[in-house]
Amino acid sequence: MIKSGKRSSSAVEDYLERIQELIDSKGYARVVDIALSLGISQASVTNMVKRLDAEGFVKHERYRGLILTDEGRAIARAVIDRHRILTEFLRLLGISESEVERDVEGMEHHLSSSSLGAIESLCRELTSNRELLQKVRSGMK
């Protein structure tokens, strides 16, 4: 029996995604780093961390550190995956880096795993078939 897990908001997903990325790259995620890298205030991060703890996505010790629960990590990994695939997809299509970032950061919260799988398959095809890729790229206004 798998617990269903209610849909997380885009904001919650962005926090979990960034927390996991910080842990992957520096080994820990401090409030100040989360704030800096998401471009929001430390106070806002403290509030959200309290919420993420209450909802069981992180374990938080006041004035100390922060770790992800299994559930929080699962959500973070899923978001990071969607981010990665969507980025690969739009880059393949020749979209400018700044537009890729903006589009992906929004779309990553609205992609079912079916759609993700389909786009993944499409990326594989576009990568292995450069002629196709050229054709698609040349068909854009």
Place this chain on the structure above:
Amino acid sequence: MIKSGKRSSSAVEDYLERIQELIDSKGYARVVDIALSLGISQASVTNMVKRLDAEGFVKHERYRGLILTDEGRAIARAVIDRHRILTEFLRLLGISESEVERDVEGMEHHLSSSSLGAIESLCRELTSNRELLQKVRSGMK
């Protein structure tokens, strides 16, 4: 000189999209119809209509009707376009209708026109090349 027009929220875009669709299909958009078809209360619609009027997206006469301004119509048309292309794209990939609807309704607010053009081109290619489409579809888990 083209007025830049600040980014509209997803909620604003959903309202304008639906208002335009109602006008296209029945000739007018009443508060009660907007509420019914978006699945929200009439009171919430009245509030938003007031906001859309204040921001110049619709012209509203109290207890009377509602029309879109040029700016409102332009936004509505753009959202409807993104909705249509994304729907075509995910359907081509074989995603179930209910997932298509959910994904599209969210993603349509986060797609630059570059990305839209690229996906449009991709749809043309997938439509005219059934062998490619089969290959992509069979590559999905």
Place this chain on the structure above:
DNA sequence: TAAAGAAATTAGCCAAGGCTAATTTTTATG
């Protein structure tokens, strides 16, 4: 080891976008 500085938290505020209940206005109908 006492300050100073950095990090975290709290308090209090705001806007967006929902809701229900009550009221007002318009429309339809006997």
Place this chain on the structure above:
DNA sequence: CATAAAAATTAGCCTTGGCTAATTTCTTTA
């Protein structure tokens, strides 16, 4: 044309997720 029903609005509430300013706790350093 009076009244009932439908539509629209208002009033008042709530949650989410931001903000700044003030305060508290931890860490570094002279």
